[in-house]
Amino acid sequence: MALGKEQEKIDQIIVKWNEVYFQWKQGSKDRIKRIREIISIAEFPEDSVVAGPYKEPKPTLNDDIFNEVFVKITEYESLNQSQIEKNTRLEVLEFKRKHIxxxxxxxxxxxxxLSTNWSNYPIPHENQSILESKIDLFEIELEEINSNSQYQNNILNQLKISRRSQNDMLIDIKNEIVEKKKKMSILGMI
Structure with missing residues (x-):
């Protein structure tokens, strides 16, 4: 009878182990799925089975592997979000620049x-100082428009340079992740 109870305890341990393993496996698959959103070649490794009477599956992935990858994925997502925000600002600035x-x-x-048809206009009845003031106002307005246009062009150029730089950083991070995946494959970790 004691042997039957021991067998029952072992069977319960095996059932719990299988539940824990299933949860671990599902969590790992979910993490691989998240990684696959960025790196399409990421896959969950096939189960390796330990020979024995119960043929228990043996975990093949260590959770520590995911930590470093997720740090890079978080950096990638952050840079990607920043790029989207900058692209939106670029579009707004481009619209404003076009309007200006x-x-x-x-x-x-x-x-x-006005300057080509000046002889066709009647002689104004306003005094000279008023006309000069109007001309000054038109010149100031024209200078402001030119200045604003130049300012918008400068901002647009700076954002384009920043966007190129972030694109380069995203590519570098993606290459690092792919390299680490290759190394992990070579080491038999994945």
């Missing part, structure tokens, strides 16, 4: 009409 450029072209066309 369109306004500038309209004003320049109006000024060209």
């Amino acid at each position: 450029s369109d306004d500038k072209e309209k004003i320049e066309k109006q000024l060209m009409k």
Whole structure:
């Protein structure tokens, strides 16, 4: 009878082991799935089975392997999110720049009409100081438009440079992850 109880305890331990192993395996598969979102070649290794009367599966992945990979994945996702935000800001700035450029072209066309057809306009009845003030205001407005356009172009160029730099960083991180995956494959860890 004592042997039957011992067999029952062993069977319960095996059932618990199988439950724990199943949870571990499912968690590992979920982690591999997350990794696969970035590295398409990531796979869960096949189970290795220990020879014996119960043919227990033996875990082949150590959870510590995932920590380093997830640090890089988090960095990748953070950089990717930053890039998306910068792209959005670039689009907004590009729209503003185009709007300012369109306004500038309209004003320049109006000024060209005024300067080429000046003889067709009636002589103004305002005194000279008022006319000079209006001219000064138009010149100031034109300078502000030019200055704003130049400022927007500078910001746009800076964001484009920053975006290129982040793209390079994303590629480097992805290459590191692929390299580590290859090393882990070579070492038989995956």
